[in-house]
Amino acid sequence: MNDILLMLPGPTTVHPRVLSAMSKAVVNHRGAKYGEILTETTELMSKVFQTPNNSYLLTGSGTAAMEAGIANTVAPGEKMLNVVGGKFGERFMKIAQAHGIDTQELAVEWGTAVTPEAVKEALDADEDIKAVSVIHNETSTGVAAPIEEIGKVVKNYDALYIVDTVSSLGGDYVDVEKFGIDVCLTGSQKCLAAPPGMAAITLSDDAWAAVEKIETNTFYLDLKAARKSGDKVPPQTPYTPSVSLTYAMNEALKMVMEEGIDERVARHHKAAKASVAAVKALGLELFADEAVSSATVTAVKMPEGITDDEFRGTTRDKYGVELAGGQDHLKGNIFRIGHMGNISYKELTQTFAAIGMTLKGLGVIDDAGAGVASIAESYL
Numbered sequence: 212m213n214d215i216l217l218m219l220p221g222p223t224t225v226h227p228r229v230l231s232a233m234s235k236a237v238v239n240h241r242g243a244k245y246g247e248i249l250t251e252t253t254e255l256m257s258k259v260f261q262t263p264n265n266s267y268l269l270t271g272s273g274t275a276a277m278e279a280g281i282a283n284t285v286a287p288g289e290k291m292l293n294v295v296g297g298k299f300g301e302r303f304m305k306i307a308q309a310h311g312i313d314t315q316e317l318a319v320e321w322g323t324a325v326t327p328e329a330v331k332e333a334l335d336a337d338e339d340i341k342a343v344s345v346i347h348n349e350t351s352t353g354v355a356a357p358i359e360e361i362g363k364v365v366k367n368y369d370a371l372y373i374v375d376t377v378s379s380l381g382g383d384y385v386d387v388e389k390f391g392i393d394v395c396l397t398g399s400q401k402c403l404a405a406p407p408g409m410a411a412i413t414l415s416d417d418a419w420a421a422v423e424k425i426e427t428n429t430f431y432l433d434l435k436a437a438r439k440s441g442d443k444v445p446p447q448t449p450y451t452p453s454v455s456l457t458y459a460m461n462e463a464l465k466m467v468m469e470e471g472i473d474e475r476v477a478r479h480h481k482a483a484k485a486s487v488a489a490v491k492a493l494g495l496e497l498f499a500d501e502a503v504s505s506a507t508v509t510a511v512k513m514p515e516g517i518t519d520d521e522f523r524g525t526t527r528d529k530y531g532v533e534l535a536g537g538q539d540h541l542k543g544n545i546f547r548i549g550h551m552g553n554i555s556y557k558e559l560t561q562t563f564a565a566i567g568m569t570l571k572g573l574g575v576i577d578d579a580g581a582g583v584a585s586i587a588e589s590y591l
């Protein structure tokens with residue numbers, strides 16, 4: 212039994228209810244039984260996205276939905292604005308480039324958030340921009356973008372609004388309908404707390420109109436095919452889905468609805484606030500601009516004089532808490548605490564105990580308990 216506490220920005224700890232749902236018999240994916248479970252799961256998905264439109268499940272990780280979201284709605288040669296303030300913003304742009312889209316980067320300093328004004332300026336500067344991509348929660352830097360306000364800007368232009376909510380849906384406030392999001396996508400293993408391997412996507416009428424017009428060069432991720440199969444009675448997927456992961460998503464989404472979306476988001480915000488306070492109590496420095504720091508992951512500067520291996524190796528191997536490192540040029544310079552999914556003060560207490568003991572052991576701090584004391588105060 213793996214008793215390491217995963218405090219990663221995905222995968223997150225999967226609840227036993229979800230694990231046991233996955234152990235149900237695998238059924239024929241072309242039969243009525245699967246049709247029932249698929250219908251129920253996609254309906255739950257649309258509720259969590261907060262959209263009246265249909266949602267589609269894709270067997271693949273979050274990146275599959277990122278690719279589906281772009282490759283089906285923006286044609287090769289068309290112009291697209293990509294907000295890039297971290298690893299995942301970069302990925303969106305690279306996916307667009309792989310599909311021959313004429314990308315335009317709106318570069319944002321890593322650790323800060325894009326502003327609606329900057330998006331407006333970029334759209335004003337080029338009226339041929341057909342789509343805008345934004346990462347809601349830039350997991351690599353621990354920053355949340357103001358997607359509601361950006362939606363109000365994009366609405367005034369003839370451009371699709373494509374938003375990655377892989378590490379925010381079910382953890383931060385996402386309302387696809389209200390925010391005017393045309394393409395919204397997510398993954399199974401982050402705030403929804405299902406195992407990795409499944410993604411979901413929903414499109415507005417405008418986005419579907421774009422899909423109709425363009426000849427996509429994807430095959431596995433062709434959303435016209437997904438829609439055609441999804442419209443069958445009973446609904447299906449074009450190719451064999453992960454039946455077991457569909458059960459898992461179904462159960463995980465039921466758990467989201469039982470908790471209540473607003474309650475779940477509030478729980479994540481509370482965990483984020485408590486984590487930020489505990490980081491400061493330990494004398495550590497946040498990486499992200501605190502005003503825009505994420506509800507689901509906290510990025511922290513690595514203290515001087517210790518290595519990533521020493522630090523994260525000790526929290527994991529000695530104290531049983533797995534934290535995430537930095538990516539790209541942030542590797543070794545930051546560590547990240549994922550507080551998404553089914554977590555509360557219990558997990559945060561254990562996490563900050565591990566961080567405090569590790570830092571004291573490495574001679575960085577004197578008071579190993581300052582983080583834990585702070586968590587206790589936050590939750591009192």
Ligand SMILES: *Cc1c(COP(=O)(O)O)cnc(C)c1O
Nearest residue numbers: 272273274299348350377378398
């Ligand atoms: C995790 C993540 C993804 C997708 O990653 P996969 O490894 O393909 O599941 C995409 N965007 C963001 C913001 C993420 O955090």
